Amino acid sequence: MKYISTRDDRTERGFSEILLEGLAPDGGLYLPVAYPKVDAATLERWRALSYADLAFEILSLYIDDIPAADLKRLVSSTYTEAVFGTPQIVPIRALEPGVWLEALSNGPTLAFKDMAMQLLGALFEYELARRGQTLNILGATSGDTGSAAEYAMRGKRGVNVFMLSPHGRMSPFQQAQMFSLQDANIHNIAVEGVFDDCQDIVKAVSADLEFKRNYRIGTVNSINWARMLAQVVYYFAGYFQATAHNAQKVSFAVPSGNFGNICAGHVARMMGLPIERLVLATNENDVLDEFFRTGTYRVRRSAETFETSSPSMDISKASNFERFVFDLLGRDGARTAELFGPALARDGGFSITAEERARIGSFGFVSGRSTHADRLATIRDAWARFGTLIDTHTADGLKVAREHLQPGVPMLVLETALPAKFAATIHEALGREPERPAALRDIESLPKRFTVMPVDASRVKDYIVQHVTA
Numbered sequence: 001m002k003y004i005s006t007r008d009d010r011t012e013r014g015f016s017e018i019l020l021e022g023l024a025p026d027g028g029l030y031l032p033v034a035y036p037k038v039d040a041a042t043l044e045r046w047r048a049l050s051y052a053d054l055a056f057e058i059l060s061l062y063i064d065d066i067p068a069a070d071l072k073r074l075v076s077s078t079y080t081e082a083v084f085g086t087p088q089i090v091p092i093r094a095l096e097p098g099v100w101l102e103a104l105s106n107g108p109t110l111a112f113k114d115m116a117m118q119l120l121g122a123l124f125e126y127e128l129a130r131r132g133q134t135l136n137i138l139g140a141t142s143g144d145t146g147s148a149a150e151y152a153m154r155g156k157r158g159v160n161v162f163m164l165s166p167h168g169r170m171s172p173f174q175q176a177q178m179f180s181l182q183d184a185n186i187h188n189i190a191v192e193g194v195f196d197d198c199q200d201i202v203k204a205v206s207a208d209l210e211f212k213r214n215y216r217i218g219t220v221n222s223i224n225w226a227r228m229l230a231q232v233v234y235y236f237a238g239y240f241q242a243t244a245h246n247a248q249k250v251s252f253a254v255p256s257g258n259f260g261n262i263c264a265g266h267v268a269r270m271m272g273l274p275i276e277r278l279v280l281a282t283n284e285n286d287v288l289d290e291f292f293r294t295g296t297y298r299v300r301r302s303a304e305t306f307e308t309s310s311p312s313m314d315i316s317k318a319s320n321f322e323r324f325v326f327d328l329l330g331r332d333g334a335r336t337a338e339l340f341g342p343a344l345a346r347d348g349g350f351s352i353t354a355e356e357r358a359r360i361g362s363f364g365f366v367s368g369r370s371t372h373a374d375r376l377a378t379i380r381d382a383w384a385r386f387g388t389l390i391d392t393h394t395a396d397g398l399k400v401a402r403e404h405l406q407p408g409v410p411m412l413v414l415e416t417a418l419p420a421k422f423a424a425t426i427h428e429a430l431g432r433e434p435e436r437p438a439a440l441r442d443i444e445s446l447p448k449r450f451t452v453m454p455v456d457a458s459r460v461k462d463y464i465v466q467h468v469t470a
């Protein structure tokens, strides 16, 4: 399998070439030259596989430059009961008739980003060893992504992580999750500023191309193709659990921010997984809901980006969205380049034509939005009627899922985080604290390892220079 950019550059690259990359050189995102199609017999055979074996089968369709035995070993050591808590890895549980929750958040950091990041850690370590290289991952986080990256990369040979976070602004739980890591290759830098300051420092350091090259600076952001690919697997795994045979269709409801998770659902559907609808749920930051309702994509300014109680969906633009638009436009790279390049820069957005809009339905997408009041009501309702405690992001998904139910089509709502991560809103909804997994009960009392720094990119560079292992 080869990969191309969503923009003008038609260069075909192998998986290992793009594994450690973010954007393509022309500013586009990588996609396979074509989606492999899964026929009925293959689907039937996959039904019986364990999660790790299923992941191996799916990844093998996209990765042909890692020997099969190596890939199998990497996948099998990633998707284990020890790491994800259950033998099914992504168990589904019934809510109301026809509605299921698919648990994606039983990994080490209690959010679905572990599903992909854990595999990425294994793939990075493997590929870096193969090349005899090292990589220094520099990132900024306000919570979920940073901790998922650190838990995936801890103790991995050839990789250091330098993670910036706003000093004193994460929840005590999130802080403890990250700062209690004692691994020598994990560096927590608490910046005396807000999240945007952290992100600006990452940009400033990465813009120094000489520094970036000399110190082998890389990222693990959500546009990485390998992350997307890892997420395709749980759409298949959810489908097999909710159906008895392949004539059945299901729909998925996905709490969305950067369009990474649901884009993996789009890929699964393009491969032939019988998905009826992909239900996209946003919170008050409704860039994507607006697009699917109106055909206009309008990036928000920071003053228009709200801080909500489903914070991992608080985005002003959706960094993976270009992948879907490329497919929607019949893979017209020149037009995609115009829309996401000059049009976005000039107008802060774009509109697709009525004819293009009419095609959205054939990709299965529908959408809706959810507010803080909706979240509280949905959390209360799920607790009162089913005794099921859900987190705020999953509540957004469930709220919008209910607006798109169809008779005879099971709806799988992706559970993207555990309620323990968002205790304050659970308390607001129910007047009680969510339970924590036993292993994390006293996490706040563990010794912490972090360095406080002013908002100063040169100080961060100095720190990196002093701490990279040769």
Ligand SMILES: *Cc1c(COP(=O)(O)O)cnc(C)c1O
Pocket (backbone or CB within 6 Å): 111, 112, 113, 144, 222, 255, 256, 257, 258, 259, 260, 261, 262, 312, 313, 393, 416, 417
């Ligand atoms: C990141 C995240 C999301 C949004 O996922 P995207 O792939 O950015 O659409 C939703 N819920 C939780 C808990 C997350 O951490």
